[in-house]
Amino acid sequence: MPPKSSIRAEEWDRRLHDVQITKNDLNRLIMDYLVIEGYKSAAEEFSQEANLAPPVDFESIESRMDIREALQRGDVEDAIIRVNDLNPEILDTNPALYFRLQQQKLIELIRLGRISEALEFAQEELAPRGEESPEFLSELERTMSLLAFEASAAAPAGISELLSPAQRMKTAGEVNAAILESLSQGNEVKLVGLLKLLCWGEMLLEERAEFRKLNVVEGSLVDSVHV
Amino acid sequence: MHTHPSTLPASSDSDDDSTATPPRDTVLPPKEYSFKLPTCWSDQDRHSLLNVSLNGRELSYQGTSCGDKDAAAARTIHPIPPACGIYYYEVEILGKEHKSHISIGLAGHGVKFSRLPGWEPNSWGYHGDDGCSFAAEKNGTSYGPTYAGDIIGCGIDFTTRRAFFTKNGSFIGAVFENVGKDIDLYPSVGLQHAGEIIRVNFGHEPFKFDIDSHVQQQRSAVWNNILATPIDPSVLEGRSMSTTGKTTLSDEQSKGVLNKLVLTYLVHHGYAKTVRAFQKQQPDVLAAKDPDIVMDDTVAETGGMDEDIKCRTRIVNSVITGDIDSAIAETKKHHPVVLESENHLMLFKLRCRKFVELILETTEMKKRIKSLKETRAEKRHYDEIGNGNGEFWMDEEMGMDVDDDAVGLMSTSPTTIPYNTQPLRNGREKAVSPDGEAKDLSSVDAAAQYEMALNTAIAYGQELSNDYKSDTRPEVRQLFKQTFGIVAWEDPLEAGGSVASVVSYEARVNLANELNQAILKSQGRPTRPALEMLYRQTAACLLQLGTMGVGEAAFADISREILES
Incomplete structure (x- = not known):
């Protein structure tokens, strides 16, 4: 040089x-x-x-933000309803995003200690999807391993980070991007x-x-x- | 900088003369950084057995023998500028229908012309007889199909320093590494049999290969690469790249940086309402996190800054609306240093503008008087031929009796000057609208008003002249001359040229901006917002990289990627 x-x-x-x-x-x-x-x-x-x-139009900003806030406070169900209200195609045409939301919901159930509910949800909703793609499966496994640690602080970083606010923000960011894309x-x-x-x-x-x-x-x- | 040969149709003869201007319809980088492109074969830099056609595009082999020792090569006059990102040219093989012992490729400056490109160091070639690629080697490497009677394209991608070839418009593949890393590269072709003729297309006509979409692909590849670049906190703080273990900002931290950039920008330009709304909407998550770079001081600052912004905005807006007196008064009150610094230069500029406003007022009045006279004349004309519209003119007669109000209305606020630019006129049309005129003016009073306004303007000018008569700074003298020069024009706003640069609406905006910067500077704040500096710094880096021959920079087109949507 x-x-x-x-x-x-x-x-x-x-x-x-x-x-x-x-x-x-x-x-x-x-x-x-x-x-x-x-x-x-x-x-x-x-x-x-x-x-x-x-x-x-400024109203579309507001509905996007409502969805983001719902995700940031952990109300995944509300976020999904709002996304579908806005445009049902967003989740229909984007299985990875839908999986991400379901995963977030599972995380929130685990966070709240609603273990049996979490197991049921994972078995009914997420496991069938895990069979669809190896990527989904590995994410599902990672999420389920949260249950293996009594206190999240004891879990390795790669797993405990699922409970961090950053994870919520990440999910919210992906949903935001998908909505913006749908609005071209x-x-x-x-x-x-x-x-x-x-x-x-x-x-x-x-x-x-x-x-x-x-x-x-x-x-x-x-x-x-x-x- | 995002040009490449296919968008630069080159005229075949401009190459001979190094000072020739480029064809008019080309897109070229700024003059200072203009690049010459290869556009024809050199008549000097070739083997004597090769004949160059008059238009510089064809090469024909004039020898009789047929062996390696009779190889003959040529190259172009100008090397390829790496800043073009990707360079591409095509060669049509004319003379040979079957086997051709031709090499098409690239070569450095000193490579022997008695050798085919690819045999010697600093040369690279794709050979027609065996389809092999050669990079300074005697026996080639298997690469693509053989060719004869085909159109062969040769490209060099400076972002990867790899070459590629095409045959009849089909991409063959990337080949070679580190092509021409530290040397100038020229398109080069070698022939070695009698009857071999080639014609080159350096962008003279459309290429067989779709080079545009190829370039587009490479551009996206570079841009994706950029988007994958981590945001390095030490770079943001103006230090060198952290050498020990790369650090990256977390999403939240970079969000903090972005918020700060946005906020300081809004504050700088005095968008006070936006600032308030923006701060209200800061989610708590962010405010609580990232103790380091984030909102800390800015938020606190802007709390107390609120009044400060308002004041600065008021001053700036006063200038923009032509209310120079208020601007001066308020600046004097809150930022006296600004007016006094540099020997009262800013004050001088403002007062010059005040003079301009006074003169513009007078020309406006004169115009009104004139149009009033014309209307009268017309009216008389109509009356004479008995065609007047009674109702309409009655209105005017009535209006003309109302003289007393005229004084109040005629001391026009500066904003009544009818610039053709809209922002000034909001809600102010009344004073200049036709029926307003009719009501406010009688011709005698109008003339007296005009006289008075003119005297006021001249008196102001004389006072200004007196105050600054001992100031010999060229800047002051020049502005002084220009300012007083406008009096020579019947309507300075229509005069254009250097007069416009003094009287125009843009001149006001520029002055307002200058005052804004001066105030910020006096407060020890940067005169340009961080966001603007960020853009400028980035653009300057990319330009510098381009001139240093870093090919990727050609595809990192800042205005295209950042400004166009």
Whole structure:
């Protein structure tokens, strides 16, 4: 690899300055985030204040958020009903998602210590699906092994994480994405793509050149390029 | 930067002249980073037994013998710019119907022309007689079908540094590794038998192979790769990549970062209602978790910041609506440093704008007087020919008696200046609507009003001139000149050009933005929101990678992936 070149801070600043980007572009990024992440009233206000046409109707944001909240408080049954109210095809055409919801329901039953109910549910609803796909089966087994530990703290991380809020968020995220897809709305937050693009780009560039870094969290450029 | 040869139809002769401008209808990267593409065979860089046709596209073998030692190769004038991501060209074999001892491929700068591409180091080729691929080797590796009388395509994917070939539009497969890693690469073809002729297509005409969908596939592959990149917390903090064990933000943590980016952006631009709604909707889950990077200070800050945003927004909006006096007064009250810094530069700019507003008011009045006169003239005309619409004109007569109100109404608020841009006009049409005019103005008063407004404007200008007469900064002199220059125009708003840059609605918005940034700066806040910096930093990195020949960067098209939906 050839020696790293070094880009002077003033030169880098000039390049940053030359990048073409408008306030309207950035506003649309914000709107994209508010809509996909379900900030309904913020999206409404922003549509007004920034004079930006809403990309979806705001009611659909609300129903998506109701579903997400139901999942986050562990009421899977309610979430399933709401998804079906919104559009029955979402679960009909997406067996993996339906399985994920059923699995979440099983997790919630175990969390509440309703063991016999959990067993019954697993045998009736989940086991037949486990036969359909090895992936479902392995997930089912992982979930059932929660029962093997009296206190979840004793379980290995790979298993106890099923009881974490992160697991609920993950399920909720998958449902959210599926609903957005059914509305033919992008389901990836563009800002996340932008953050990843920065990490990817800086990683590649760092191998080749010294340049001025950005502290994204503070929104300020870092003074020294040396580590 | 997302161009590749198939979207860059090249004219066959522009290549001869290194300063030639590209064909007009091409999509090219910014001038500074423009790249030359291979568009024809070089008349210099070839074996003497090869004849290059006048248009630079055909090669014919002029020798008589038939053996390895009589091989003859040629290459293009310009190398392939790696920033194109994928480069592709096609060769049609014209002279041979049966067996062809031809090699099609790529070669570096110094490779001997007496050898077929693929035999020598820094050359790679696909041979027609045995269908083998050669990379600096005497005996090739079994690769694809033999060819003769076919159309063979050769591509190089700079994102993977692998080559690929096609035959009559069908993809054969990726081949070779690390192609041209540290050298310039040229399309290169070698012939070795009498009667062998080839014609090349460097994008002059449509390709046999569907290169566009191939490029599309590669682009998605690169983008998927990017989306799989973990978000490294140390990168976000502007430090180098963590070398010991890669760390990744959890979903919740990255959500915290995103929320902060969004919130600071909203605060920066003063979207106060959105800020409030956004904060109200923060789920407790998030607020409680992630002690590190998340909402901590921002939330607290914005609590007390509420009043601050409101004030800044008020100031900015005053400028945008042309109410410069309020903007100056309120800035003076809350952010005096902003007006004073740099020897009162910001104050000067605001006062210049105030002068512009005063002048615009006068031109507006003049226009009204003029249109009133015209209406009168018309009316007389109608009366003379006995065709007047009594009812309508009666209205006007009545209106003309109501002079007393005119004074109040004529001290126009600045917002009455009718920019063609909508945002200013909300609910303000009344003052300039035709029947308002008729009621508010009599011609005598209108003229007096105009006179008065003009005097006010000039007096203001003289005062401004006096206050800054000793300021010799070029920036000040220039703005001063431009500002006073607008008086020369009957309607500065219509004048366009440099006048427009002083008087236009956009000029107000720009000034408002400048003031906003100055206030933020005076508070020790960044002048650009973090989100904007994030975009700029990312775009600059990608551009730099592109110019350094990192092929993947060509497919990481930021505006396409992030801004277009």
